Amino acid sequence: MVHLQDFTPFLHFGPVRFLQRTEQATNLSGGTNVATSAQRVSNEDGKISDPAETTEVLLQYYRDMLLIRRFEEKAGQLYGMGLIGGFCHLYIGQEAVVVGVQAALSDRDSVITAYRDHGHMLACGMDSKGVMAELTGRRGGYSKGKGGSMHMFSREKRFFGGHGIVGAQVPLGTGLAFAHKYHGDGGVCACYMGDGAVNQGQVYESFNMAALWKLPVLYIIENNKYGMGTSQERASAGELHQRGSAYGIPGRQVNGMDVTAVRAAAEEWLAFIRNGNGPIILEMMTYRYRGHSMSDPAKYRSKEEVSKVRTESDPIATLRSRILDNGHADEDTLKVIDREIKIIVNDAAEFSQQSEEPDPVELYTDVLLPA
Amino acid sequence: MPIDILMPALSPTMTEGKLAKWLKAQGDKVSAGDAIAEIETDKATMEVEAVDEGVLHQILVAEGTEGVAVNTPIARLVGEGEDVTAGATSPTPMTASAAGEATTAVPPGSAGGVGATPIPAAPVATDDEARFFVSSKQQSVREALRDAMAEEMRRDPTVFVMGEEVAEYQGAYKVTQGLLAEFGSNRVIDTPITEHGFAGLGVGAAFGKLRPVVEFMTFNFAMQAIDQIINSASKTLYMSGGQMGCPIVFRGPNGAAARVAAQHSQCYASWYAHCPGLTVVAPFAAADAKGLLKSAIRDPNPVIFLENEIAYGQSGPVPEDEEFIVPIGRAKILRTGRDVTITAFSLMVGHALKAAEHLASEGIDAEVIDLRTLRPLDVATLVASVAKTNRLVSVEEGWPFAGIGSELSALMMEHAFDHLDAPVVRVTGADVPLPYAANLEKLALPQPEVIVKAAKDVCYRT
Numbered sequence: 052m053v054h055l056q057d058f059t060p061f062l063h064f065g066p067v068r069f070l071q072r073t074e075q076a077t078n079l080s081g082g083t084n085v086a087t088s089a090q091r092v093s094n095e096d097g098k099i100s101d102p103a104e105t106t107e108v109l110l111q112y113y114r115d116m117l118l119i120r121r122f123e124e125k126a127g128q129l130y131g132m133g134l135i136g137g138f139c140h141l142y143i144g145q146e147a148v149v150v151g152v153q154a155a156l157s158d159r160d161s162v163i164t165a166y167r168d169h170g171h172m173l174a175c176g177m178d179s180k181g182v183m184a185e186l187t188g189r190r191g192g193y194s195k196g197k198g199g200s201m202h203m204f205s206r207e208k209r210f211f212g213g214h215g216i217v218g219a220q221v222p223l224g225t226g227l228a229f230a231h232k233y234h235g236d237g238g239v240c241a242c243y244m245g246d247g248a249v250n251q252g253q254v255y256e257s258f259n260m261a262a263l264w265k266l267p268v269l270y271i272i273e274n275n276k277y278g279m280g281t282s283q284e285r286a287s288a289g290e291l292h293q294r295g296s297a298y299g300i301p302g303r304q305v306n307g308m309d310v311t312a313v314r315a316a317a318e319e320w321l322a323f324i325r326n327g328n329g330p331i332i333l334e335m336m337t338y339r340y341r342g343h344s345m346s347d348p349a350k351y352r353s354k355e356e357v358s359k360v361r362t363e364s365d366p367i368a369t370l371r372s373r374i375l376d377n378g379h380a381d382e383d384t385l386k387v388i389d390r391e392i393k394i395i396v397n398d399a400a401e402f403s404q405q406s407e408e409p410d411p412v413e414l415y416t417d418v419l420l421p422a
Numbered sequence: 423m424p425i426d427i428l429m430p431a432l433s434p435t436m437t438e439g440k441l442a443k444w445l446k447a448q449g450d451k452v453s454a455g456d457a458i459a460e461i462e463t464d465k466a467t468m469e470v471e472a473v474d475e476g477v478l479h480q481i482l483v484a485e486g487t488e489g490v491a492v493n494t495p496i497a498r499l500v501g502e503g504e505d506v507t508a509g510a511t512s513p514t515p516m517t518a519s520a521a522g523e524a525t526t527a528v529p530p531g532s533a534g535g536v537g538a539t540p541i542p543a544a545p546v547a548t549d550d551e552a553r554f555f556v557s558s559k560q561q562s563v564r565e566a567l568r569d570a571m572a573e574e575m576r577r578d579p580t581v582f583v584m585g586e587e588v589a590e591y592q593g594a595y596k597v598t599q600g601l602l603a604e605f606g607s608n609r610v611i612d613t614p615i616t617e618h619g620f621a622g623l624g625v626g627a628a629f630g631k632l633r634p635v636v637e638f639m640t641f642n643f644a645m646q647a648i649d650q651i652i653n654s655a656s657k658t659l660y661m662s663g664g665q666m667g668c669p670i671v672f673r674g675p676n677g678a679a680a681r682v683a684a685q686h687s688q689c690y691a692s693w694y695a696h697c698p699g700l701t702v703v704a705p706f707a708a709a710d711a712k713g714l715l716k717s718a719i720r721d722p723n724p725v726i727f728l729e730n731e732i733a734y735g736q737s738g739p740v741p742e743d744e745e746f747i748v749p750i751g752r753a754k755i756l757r758t759g760r761d762v763t764i765t766a767f768s769l770m771v772g773h774a775l776k777a778a779e780h781l782a783s784e785g786i787d788a789e790v791i792d793l794r795t796l797r798p799l800d801v802a803t804l805v806a807s808v809a810k811t812n813r814l815v816s817v818e819e820g821w822p823f824a825g826i827g828s829e830l831s832a833l834m835m836e837h838a839f840d841h842l843d844a845p846v847v848r849v850t851g852a853d854v855p856l857p858y859a860a861n862l863e864k865l866a867l868p869q870p871e872v873i874v875k876a877a878k879d880v881c882y883r884t
Contacts (some may be wrong), residue, residue: 222650227629
């Protein structure tokens, strides 16, 4: 059992901390990979005066994160009703990571992740109906019902999965980056992994090749503190953002509960990657509220630990307060968004039950493409 | 409108559970995400969270109640300030949907959901290959493979070669000789010794619209990479509903070489041929090596291309026409005969031909078929041959259990049972890790004499 007092030092959910841009540049040319506290600036009142943070942008983040939250809650409900089978890993609590990174990506870039993937798909602009219908195993799903929660893709939205083997998406994402470089299309691969994946050997095989060949890949470690039921400190020696240091890959820790901090960090380092400097590792300090999967009672952590994060650092509540406190919008405006999201999610749930199961002939299709 | 909160399933197998504790009371305000109750299953205690917001109007199942069926309404939620006139719902399970009504219909044309095997079509004529041999040159398998890659790289700029020592060293077995000079280091790429990594990187590149040719120094080392080959390369098209094609070739020497012992000598033919989503090719002749590698590179799916170190130096006629290709999925009858069919692939084809010559001297007329492609197997050609000879001897270097010969034996049971005059016989490598000592190694691998004996056995000759 991890007690809250042991756990707190690993969380950076307090005052917003982000990297000072000028010092990042110095940092890189000096070849130092770890930002020290002296290189960070704390903005104690939690307000960031970034010109990119217009009302429109903040409301969009709010909307995008809320969509993921409500979608996942609905997925949990449908799972409870027996409409979704197998494994179902919810993203609740981590929304700021994918929404912040996605906000910094361009339409040339590709995205790949592991099996806690619903949020990534929604952030990539995939249709919530198609995602939910895949969860229920229906023909209207992104994989025609043949992939399920962990295996979904959209070439159109440049989302390359949705992979069920821990760590396997890392060489794949590195290969997508290789393809970006080979084609010279200017794209970067945003390659997500959890804190559990970072101890897989193939991750380091990938880091080596990516650094060696200066591949355009942004490695994002979503550190939600637990690889299934094993806490990060029981599984991983050292700091995760330093895991690329042997290969000369710069790594940074980012407050993954603050969508604007995530976006700022991603934007900063994507520019570095696009300039041909090779890969970067961003460790997003985040937290999942639910169990590892639906059938995980999460006995390995205290309720107090979860409720403390929910109360003090929830990415959506924090942004909501900031929007209200800074006068970007009023309660009524946010309530309109809440209602819109509710309709979208209910429509997705409805579609996912109305869509038919796959035609039996689909059993034998999509094994091979015709030569 | 009031919303019923239903007893949730907390695992794929849960059908009922105990409502251990209510965390909210009637009249409490509830927000989405709030824990409202604790449910106990035989495995764990878990919290139920509200999905909608409102006021907990009515608790329908008291805490402490055991055996509450999944989907039974356990509470009712109403909007804040909402007037509720509807009566209490009796706690009976609701049917969630038609999801449980599994369809078991089998599509027409399939051989069934269990143990489905391909139904043989008519044998394919190979005359279209023969016409290319009008103008040919003598080449080693090694040179033929190199030319195949070079021609395809000239034809398609998305084709590239990667692997250990493929560029500056010119290939551990010199198969990629000269490619670096012609195509440069962006397309002929030396990798670190990192099989799992570069196999996965290759698959990712194939998802990114490239056509990688990934060389394994030997297929023994591909065991480090097999997760990426099977789980990523072979399954993703299916799991993506047909979106994620993966045009990649994994190639390199397979099976025993000479005196390199167990860890460097395994035949992986049956391992890969087992897997839907993969195509598996194992040529013997130089012309087939070239023609099939060109087909493999053009194929939109992952292809396992099994070469053989000993065969690299063997020569044969190779058509000069660059349009010469050998279609995947087509066996080749190398020697026609009436009395017994001998099938083989890769290096064992040479042994089978030697055995057939010897058998001819004893008056047994053997038909020798080079399988060339192991998946999809050319069942039609095999069945037609066995219909004529009524006997089958399968030769392979790999182990007997669940090997290619085992599959051939089953296929003959399914498709040629009435034609068989003798049981199918498998000539295989010995069921041991390959030994180092010269005499033991020879004993462990199929030799022409063993094939001769097997053929005579099925012909009931001594």
